[in-house]
Amino acid sequence: xxxxxxxxxxxxxxxxxxxxxxxxxxxxxxxxxxxxxxxxxxxxxxxxxxxxxxxxxxxxxxxxxxxxxxxxxxxxxxxxxxxxxxxxxxxxxxxxxxxxxxxxxxxxxxxxxxxxxxxxxxxxxxxxxxxxxxxxxxxxxxxxxxxxxxxxxxxxxxxxxxxxxxxxxxxxxxxxxxxxxxxxxxxxxxxxxxxxxxxxxxxxxxxxxxxxxxxxxxxxxxxxxxxxxxxxxxxxxxxxxxxxxxxxxxxxxxxxxxxxxxxxxxxxxxxxxxxxxxxxxxxxxxxxxxxxxxxxxxxxxxxxxxxxxxxxxxxxxxxxxxxxxxxxxxxxxxxxxxxxxxxxxxxxxxxxxxxxxxxxxxxxxxxxxxxxxxxxx
Amino acid sequence: xxxxxxxxxxxxxxxxxxxxxxxxxxxxxxxxxxxxxxxxxxxxxxxxxxxxxxxxxxxxxxxxxxxxxxxxxxxxxxxxxxxxxxxxx
Numbered sequence: 001x002x003x004x005x006x007x008x009x010x011x012x013x014x015x016x017x018x019x020x021x022x023x024x025x026x027x028x029x030x031x032x033x034x035x036x037x038x039x040x041x042x043x044x045x046x047x048x049x050x051x052x053x054x055x056x057x058x059x060x061x062x063x064x065x066x067x068x069x070x071x072x073x074x075x076x077x078x079x080x081x082x083x084x085x086x087x088x089x090x091x092x093x094x095x096x097x098x099x100x101x102x103x104x105x106x107x108x109x110x111x112x113x114x115x116x117x118x119x120x121x122x123x124x125x126x127x128x129x130x131x132x133x134x135x136x137x138x139x140x141x142x143x144x145x146x147x148x149x150x151x152x153x154x155x156x157x158x159x160x161x162x163x164x165x166x167x168x169x170x171x172x173x174x175x176x177x178x179x180x181x182x183x184x185x186x187x188x189x190x191x192x193x194x195x196x197x198x199x200x201x202x203x204x205x206x207x208x209x210x211x212x213x214x215x216x217x218x219x220x221x222x223x224x225x226x227x228x229x230x231x232x233x234x235x236x237x238x239x240x241x242x243x244x245x246x247x248x249x250x251x252x253x254x255x256x257x258x259x260x261x262x263x264x265x266x267x268x269x270x271x272x273x274x275x276x277x278x279x280x281x282x283x284x285x286x287x288x289x290x291x292x293x294x295x296x297x298x299x300x301x302x303x304x305x306x307x308x309x310x311x312x313x314x315x316x317x318x319x320x321x322x323x324x325x326x327x328x329x330x331x332x333x334x335x336x337x338x339x340x341x342x343x344x345x346x347x348x349x350x351x352x353x354x355x356x357x358x359x360x361x362x363x364x365x366x367x368x369x370x371x372x373x374x375x376x377x
Numbered sequence: 378x379x380x381x382x383x384x385x386x387x388x389x390x391x392x393x394x395x396x397x398x399x400x401x402x403x404x405x406x407x408x409x410x411x412x413x414x415x416x417x418x419x420x421x422x423x424x425x426x427x428x429x430x431x432x433x434x435x436x437x438x439x440x441x442x443x444x445x446x447x448x449x450x451x452x453x454x455x456x457x458x459x460x461x462x463x464x465x466x
């Protein structure tokens with residue numbers, strides 16, 4: 001029997017009951033529905049938890065219950081839209097002879113009891129580098145506004161909130177995990193009328209590396225631990241395979257994979273249990289993170305990495321880079337720089353002025369975080 | 378007449394729902410819950426049709442009297458018109 005210490009524990013319980021179609025326990029003393037809902041939203045699992053609420057005898061007050069229902073409905077609408085956009089893009093890619101691989105959320109949805117449970121902020125594809133320009137034109141033809149600033153990825157945005165990312169590799173060159181994953185198309189098999197699919201080993205390895213990437217960069221929330229549970233449930237013996245272990249070992253995440261799998265099983269396994277004391281740091285990191293992690297965690301990890309590399313004046317360098325970002329970063333909002341790099345100083349000033357007038361709160365939070373972050377080796 | 382926006386219809390937890398997709402989702406952000414006959418009519422409205430054609434198709438596919446079908450369809454179409462979801466071209 002698991003006891004609920006806080007809103008996070010109860011939220012995890014509700015999510016687990018939905019996944020296993022079990023009847024949840026009633027709201028425990030000391031926990032309020034409002035906090036459970038807020039945690040659910042910040043971790044991207046409120047929509048899953050909603051289905052368990054329906055089985056409770058005592059439900060949240062009508063105002064909150066409606067808000068929760070609207071959150072669930074909006075995840076359905078978003079899923080229907082993303083599914084439509086995905087099919088539209090795959091169809092157009094196929095017409096243009098572009099081989100594509102679906103990764104991240106679109107594949108992880110398959111392991112959820114219902115696809116709409118797994119919310120996504122964007123749709124990710126991998127294509128061959130030679131097709132990047134054609135892919136950009138395809139997206140533009142479908143009404144997306146595109147940006148291709150790095151030469152290895154195209155991001156597309158279409159109103160009201162559709163974001164598509166077209167990559168050419170599993171991980172970018174500057175990622176720690178770039179070298180451990182091979183050519184995405186090496187194991188990819190084309191299916192008639194569909195995107196290519198990679199082997200189970202590659203899908204599992206990539207998905208776990210992706211979870212690790214977020215965990216070690218800015219922290220990752222409850223939803224990614226649920227992804228891990230469902231990946232392990234779907235591929236029960238794959239993590240024991242030599243080729244998979246070899247990649248995790250090369251990436252230096254063997255211990256992480258064991259820990260996150262254990263945590264995932266404790267939280268979401270059919271028989272829930274309390275995570276061991278050994279996992280307490282991971283539990284705190286995950287609970288604090290939310291879907292997109294935290295600035296605090298991201299900076300702390302970034303600074304530690306720099307320290308490992310022997311970089312001096314880490315914080316000063318960071319602030320300098322934030323004030324005067326390199327061209328690659330500026331190009332996102334100032335595409336004019338591509339043709340007129342001489343305008344760079346003007347863009348820096350314009351960006352700074354905009355930030356000071358419009359994002360003062362965010363900036364002061366970041367400055368405070370930089371000041372307070374301790375640099376650990 | 379036909380639906381003004383591109384809709385996708387899906388069955389979820391035993392219910393049928395419709396949502397506007399693509400750029401049309403910016404114009405209609407809600408979700409419409411449909412019953413079985415509502416879905417039938419909705420799918421007919423994805424292409425240009427007439428009220429008369431819908432009544433005939435419904436009476437052919439469902440065990441319903443023509444007058445009853447005509448009245449229900451008229452009410453349903455009016456609801457769609459009120460929400461600005463129909464275009465009468």
